[in-house]
Amino acid sequence: MPHEKYTSCIEACYDCAEACNHCAAACLKEDDVKMMARCIALDVDCAQICELAAAVMSRASESSKAVCTACAEICRLCGEECAKHRTDHCQECAQACKRCEEECRKMAAAA
Amino acid sequence: MPHEKYTSCIEACYDCAEACNHCAAACLKEDDVKMMARCIALDVDCAQICELAAAVMSRASESSKAVCTACAEICRLCGEECAKHRTDHCQECAQACKRCEEECRKMAAAA
Amino acid sequence: MPHEKYTSCIEACYDCAEACNHCAAACLKEDDVKMMARCIALDVDCAQICELAAAVMSRASESSKAVCTACAEICRLCGEECAKHRTDHCQECAQACKRCEEECRKMAAAA
Amino acid sequence: MPHEKYTSCIEACYDCAEACNHCAAACLKEDDVKMMARCIALDVDCAQICELAAAVMSRASESSKAVCTACAEICRLCGEECAKHRTDHCQECAQACKRCEEECRKMAAAA
Incomplete structure (x- = not known):
């Protein structure tokens, strides 16, 4: 398939989109939602740019x-915010964002 | 994770989105693009509703x-159109659409 | 333009998407975010299906x-939730949802 | 509303998304679809990034x-391609892309 060179980055983007969407919904169910407000906002942005990428x-x-340039930047913002929170969904999301940021930076450099 | 019951359907949706987007781009490179016009149009719709689902x-x-109700219906339209064309990308897309339609119908019935 | 018959519904969808996205962000800045959790979740869904419609x-x-059938249903859910909250952004969003729901129902019946 | 400073750019993005989506569908109905293949591909990309912006x-x-940085770049690519074709939908789309590119560049510089 002509898009084979993108396979690893596409997979990272879908993983990240899923992690971000899950994190946003899980943050909205936390006791202290206010503390998660920036995380929720960035999760939604990040999921959307990952799906587009x-x-x-x-x-x-x-x-x-x-x-991919924009996606890497938003993954960075979202991953850094998620990394601040101890909940599993935030920690998992931070990992997914970090991997997706790396894949997207490589893609942006190569494309 | 609270979205575990959705895992299989989410995966089918991402697979279908990727297959549809790939099929749309590949159809645009075929010699007889005109014959693929409806396939391209439905591929784009189907990829977008799958990503949203x-x-x-x-x-x-x-x-x-x-x-998921809407997604199943659009997967049906797109899968039936793709199945008419012999190219690999159309045949693969038809399979992805069929699986995604089935997963989405189950989800819509259960949700 | 061939999509003229859709003009009024497209406009209602874009207005609703904008109102929902604005409402989601504004809800995240409210003092009692927890009370707005369902509103935020539905705002994000509604904005996305409106953009797709x-x-x-x-x-x-x-x-x-x-x-449009799916969009009308999600506009109904989102509009009913928004209508429960007194903030301007929720009241404006409820109005946009209601109008978009009506336009989408008409479109779904005619399409 | 807190997003007032974005109003003009949001409007340009929705206008451009609508013009690109319309252009893509209209190109698929042209006699010589093959000649429009790059236009269709860029129309779909551009519509999607405009909706996200x-x-x-x-x-x-x-x-x-x-x-907005990514959106301006894709509007430039799409607008330049559309400008090459004489059909009304391409010429209108080229105008919408140009305006959206300008608005997004200003936004990216200011944000």
């Missing part, structure tokens, strides 16, 4: 570079 | 039923 | 019926 | 800068 790469699109 | 299920959202 | 209608897609 | 700005999100 996966989409453009699946289309082997020439837009991949621009989208 | 994965997102709402990852959030264990109460919107899952409505989104 | 606008997209498929702008493409005059045969998927419009299925997407 | 409108969403993050409606949430007054700190991700706005990264998303």
Whole structure:
């Protein structure tokens, strides 16, 4: 398939989108939601850009570079925020964001 | 994780989104693009509703039923169109659509 | 333009998406975020399905019926939740949801 | 509303998303679809990043800068391609892309 070179990054993006969406919903069920407000906001942004990045790469699109550059930056913001919180969903999300940031930076450099 | 009951359907949705996006781009590179026009149009729709379905299920959202109902219907349309074409990307997409349609119908019935 | 019959519904969808996204962010800044948790969750869902509905209608897609049916249902859920809260952003969002629900129901019946 | 400073850019993004989605569907109905293949591909990318840009700005999100930077770049690619084709939908789309590119560049510089 022509989008094979993107496979690892697409997978990282879908994993991250799923982790971010799960984290956002789980944060909204925490006792102290207020403390999680920035985490929720970034989770939603990050999930959306990750889904878009996966989409453009699946289309082997020439837009991949621009989208992956933005995706790496938002993964960084979201991953750093998630890393501050001790809940499992935040820690798992931080890991997914970090991996996705790395994959997207490589892709943006190569695309 | 609270969205575990959705895991299999989320995976089917991401697989289908990737297959549809790949199929759309590959159809645009075929010699007879005109013959693929409906396939391209449905691929784009199907990829987008699949990504949304994965997102709402990852959030264990109460919107899952409505989104999965729509997703199953669009997977059916797209899968039937793809099945008409002999190219590998269309045949693979038809399979992904069929599996995703089934998963989404189960989810819509259960949610 | 071939998507003229959709114009009024597309506009309602974009208005609703904007109102829902704004409401979600504003709810996250309220003192009692916990009370707004369901509102935030539905706002995010509703904004996403509204953007998708606008997209498929702008493409005059045969998927419009299925997407508008789901959109109307999620607008109803979100609008009813928003209507319970006195803040301006919730009241404005409830109005946008109600209008979008009506437009999408008409579209789903006609498409 | 806290997202007032984004109003003009959000509007440009929704206009551009609608124009791109319409252009993609209209290109697929042209006699010589093959000639429009790159236009269709970029239209789909551009519509998606424009909808995401409108969403993050409606949430007054700190991700706005990264998303608007990517959006401006993809609007440039799409607008330049559309400008090459004489059909009304391409010419209208080229205009919408150009305006959205400008608004997104200003936003990215200011955010």
